Amino acid sequence: MLLASVNLNKRLGTSGARANLGAWLREHGVKVMVAQEPFKPADRTPPVLGGFTFAGGDGRLAAWISEDLAPPTVATPAPWVQRIELEWLVVYQVHLDAYAGASRAAQLTELTALTTAEKGHPLVICGDFNLARRPEDGLFGEETSTFTTDAERRVLEQLMQDADLVDTTADQVPTFTFERVFNGKPSRFRCDLVLLSSHLTQTTTVTVDAAVRSGPSAFTDHSALLIDLPLTLQAGEPDDVLFSLSELTSAGPAATPTRRGYQPHKTAMSRQAPSPASRAVTAHLTGPLGIRSVLDHGCGRGADVAHYRSAGLEAEGFDPHEDFGWPRPERTKFDLVTSMFVLNVLPDPWQRIQALKDAASFARPGGHVVVVTRSPEEITKAAADGDWSVHHDGFWSSQAKGTFQRGIAPSEISVLARQAGLQPAQGVPVLPLPGVCHVVLHKPAA
Known part of the structure; x- marks a missing residue:
């Protein structure tokens, strides 16, 4: 199941960017999209995205799911973080403070508390962290940027250690997910991250797509993150039926099991x-x-x-x-x-x-x-x-x-x-x- 995470920089309200995004989602077969800054906060109604259902959120953080799938449970523990339940997986998407390192450090401390409360639940934490995890992940010109403080790096490392998370894109090329010219110098950051529970790394593939930032098909100025997860989502019920097939007692033994339909005891052998x-x-x-x-x-x-x-x-x-x-x-x-x-x-x-x-x-x-x-x-x-x-x-x-x-x-x-x-x-x-x-x-x- 493909999950996409991308900072849309408030462009989803623009028809051209929205069309390009829709084409990109279809091309890659994305089933769930989490977006940071998807549309202007003043917009009360989220833009319609063809083939997807709005799952929840606002102009700072929002989620969409393929219209053929059951909607997930979505919550907002704080304005900068969204929690999404996808079957057995918990996804936190974040958009940390873009201006103050002390604020980002406080948010990461709060995120550590949130993940600790999950008690070992498999996790994906993705989004725009607005920091460089390592010095080489943030450059101003050819020098290391001073934008990210050592204090927030220490808190991030503590989060990863406590929750047993892996930084999945640390060694990928292209290195940077956001580039802009500032005061005549290029400012380059790997600030869009995917932190993944370590036990999921062998079955999950994460790729960075920088092509969404340039050319006629671009729809944002951040790289997109594509997370291919070992996850089978439950199909949604059609809108035009009077009742659910799962409610029929005559569905028979061949009916596809629901979340509660697993019967592992039936694998037990009768040993003599x-x-x-x-x-x-x-x-x-x-x-x-x-x-x-x-x-x-x-x-x-x-x-x-x-x-x-x-x-x-x-x-x-x-x-x-x-x-x-x-x-x-x-x-x-x-x-x-x-x-x-x-x-x-x-x-x-x-x-x-x-x-x-x-x-x-x-x-x-x-x-x-x-x-x-x-x-x-x-x-x-x-x-x-x-x-x-x-x-x-x-x-x-x-x-x-x-x-x-x-x-x-x-x-x-x-x-x-x-x-x-x-x-x-x-x-x-x-x-x-x-x-x-x-x-x-x-x-x-x-």
Whole structure:
């Protein structure tokens, strides 16, 4: 799903710029546009953009979405920032103060508080920051500009560190997103940024389009930012129907699942014997780590719990699907928590982070969490063989059942685990599990 972010410099009210913008959006297949300074603040009615629905905002910050998609939830925490919910992703678009470094630093401090309140939710922060993150990102003539202060740079770096964000365009060419001649000298800045949750960088592509600034097809004096996200948005309901198809109980099992239609429990296998992963845990891990108690988090029908108990361990299971009969245990502080083939059936990064956080909550300080997933190679092959359809960053393995699969590499498990306060364990045995991926994680002592 392509998201565009661009400072339109109040030009959307001009028919020529609006036509050029519309052609550019269609050419690139943009589905969501967030814009800084889209039209004059005095204009009470936002200009009509063909093929798009106005999703909310004003002349400082506004959002549009393709007219065939359901409108997102949009809020304005402060005049300079807009919060947009796109399925599992939260987008903050910003337009920081264009004149005072102290004001920008205060806004960035407030933005840090806003992102902290998201509690690890996957984030995109984009827009016109009106600053140069690094000295080389802002030049006046051939010298480093003094426009951006060290204080605001420090606050920005703190925001990125606290929210685990990556500056996605730091090394792209062209370098600058805004250029103007001031007092006879060129003023050049990379001030339009895309900050992205680190665990999304492998599945998201960000490009800078400077062509929108010049020539007969130009519509602004800022470069546009194109963010290709692993996101499948929900279709909107037609305006000319009396009721929603999803309201019909006769829609049948082949109906496309809604946001609430995911059924990961249907991927659980009916095992007569313990899984190879649980056997590897008892054969190679519990002894060296001195494990005495185990919780199988997402245990399905519980075959692995029985195996752990037969190995002499104090073992319990938990699965959120009530029919499996493994309610949430009252006990915590297990030596080891296992998560076997859970993350790969959850349909988005936010659900995976939440699952890891929940699993980590059962481990004692200093304890361990073992995560096992299907591999990217296995899922890619299965998707090709089964003609699975793409959904978010993975595939519907069955739309009728509402089941999802994504192959997750060890590096991605580790990045997601960092959001849950876990880190890769050092000096632990590697489990002999060919064809699947796993990571042994450590929960730091309090």
